[in-house]
Amino acid sequence: MNVNSIKRILIVGAGTMGHSIAQIYAQAGYDVDLVDNNDEKLIHAIRLIESNLNILAEFKRVYNEEIPKILNRINPTTNLKKAAENADLITEVVSEVPEVKKSVFFQLDKYCSEEAILASNTSTLDIFKIIKNINKIERVITHHYYAPPHIIPLVEIAPSRKTSKEVIDVSIRIMEKVGKKPILMKKFAPLYIVNKIQNAITGAMYELITRGLATPKQIDLALKTSLGIKLPVVGQIQSQDFMGLDLINDILKTRGINVNFINDKIEQGHLGVKSGKGFYDYKGRSEQEILEKRDRLCLQILELLEKINAFDPI
Ligand SMILES: NC(=O)c1ccc[n+]([C@@H]2O[C@H](COP(=O)([O-])OP(=O)(O)OC[C@H]3O[C@@H](n4cnc5c(N)ncnc54)[C@H](O)[C@@H]3O)[C@@H](O)[C@H]2O)c1
Incomplete structure (x- = not known):
């Protein structure tokens, strides 16, 4: 597998992060299935993507005439099975609840090809432990975006000890291809780099307020x-x-x-x-x-x- 074998993308979870991650891939020319188990979230997601694109056009980061084409590349759907069967790269962006993540990963495991890369956008959960019994754990990795993903370049990539070198390499290459700045960490640690540092700032900030300083x-x-x-x-x-x-x-x-x-x-x-x-x-x-x-x-x-x-x- 190499970055050119990635043709179709699946994003699972169309909330705050998911809609914007789907947009990144569609902007780069990929066909994207955007799955959510809530129809209204999907309708809202497409509206948000359209408004994001209009703002990017104001700053000449996309051309106005491209916008309908980008939107056309995104297929909002509640049918996880069908979308998973066709996907080469899947990013899970569902709620930060271990049971929800587990259920989504085990459905993906059942429906998608063994070659597909399974990435999680979790911020804090050790996804590798949560899904440790999945088939081919070596294709699981984290792609951690920073909000709003369609604007912020950073993507923190964290493997487990079992993630294959191929999956790590393709993860880095695809981020570069879609215009992101990937940073490969040695291994997964909750909060990655930026949130860990931001957490220290937040702690100091709460202390200053609490002490009335x-x-x-x-x-x-x-x-x-x-x-x-x-x-x-x-x-x-x-x-x-x-x-x-x-x-x-x-x-x-x-x-x-x-x-x-x-x-x-x-x-x-x-x-x-x-x-x-x-x-x-x-x-x-x-x-x-x-x-x-x-x-x-x-x-x-x-x-x-x-x-x-x-x-x-x-
Ligand atoms: N919000 C942020 O700033 C931020 C930043 C970095 C990473 N993250 C991570 O991204 C992930 C998602 O966060 P969010 O803020 O986008 O959450 P969100 O609540 O806005 O979106 C989650 C979406 O998942 C959907 N969903 C829940 N269960 C589902 C299922 N079984 N199948 C399909 N869809 C399902 C929900 O309907 C919702 O639309 C979390 O893991 C979070 O830690 C969030």
Whole structure:
């Protein structure tokens, strides 16, 4: 199997995520069956897809004349059996309830070809444990999209120890083909990368509010006027290279925290931008050159954010 053997896509679950994932594949030219066990959800899903496409057209990400063709490629249906029989790649996007996921996967196992890839969009459930008795567990993987999937590029791909290399490879290739940015994790862990980090932020945010240290409005303004400008340019890891890993180590020590990989870097003299190496290798570029590049990029983001009044609440 390779990425070109994928001809027909099945998305099971037409809710918040499912409708938008179906749209991604249809936009890329694939025929898609969109299954839900609720007729009204299917009608609503198609309406949402049409409205999503109209907004994308405003931003010239699709042409207006393409919209009817894209919609035509999506077949909304409640007939899981028929859709499963024809599918080469199936993404399960049903409710985050173990019994519901299990029931859908065992129906898919019964109806679809043994060659079909079975992907789950679960955020938190260890799908590999929930369906451990399925036939050919090596074709199961997670494709975790970030809302709204038709806009956000990231897809976190997480295999189990048993997922085949072929299924992993095709998963990455198809994401690239439909214009996504896949990140392959070593193995599945609930919340993946982004939600895990976002969870830590959420915990801190609730603590600040509970202790009366900041209001919800202040928290959003603080994040938008700081991380909101820097994150798109330096991410969270490279941001530490700019701070200096020696400073970070001092802070960690004062708090009684020992992080081995930071200690190792300090011992090797890798302090971040100022020493030419940290988490990243700056390949002989001077500190001034790197700072100038960061500052130009941050100023471009700041200009855009100010222009669109992004610091005000929506
Ligand atoms: N909402 C998000 O921001 C988000 C982000 C990333 C991942 N996820 C994951 O995506 C999955 C779906 O989340 P959602 O927010 O789209 O949920 P949702 O409730 O909006 O949609 C779930 C859909 O599944 C349908 N459904 C339920 N049982 C079914 C069955 N047996 N057969 C067919 N359809 C069935 C429901 O009718 C509903 O339309 C979850 O696993 C969730 O963790 C959600």
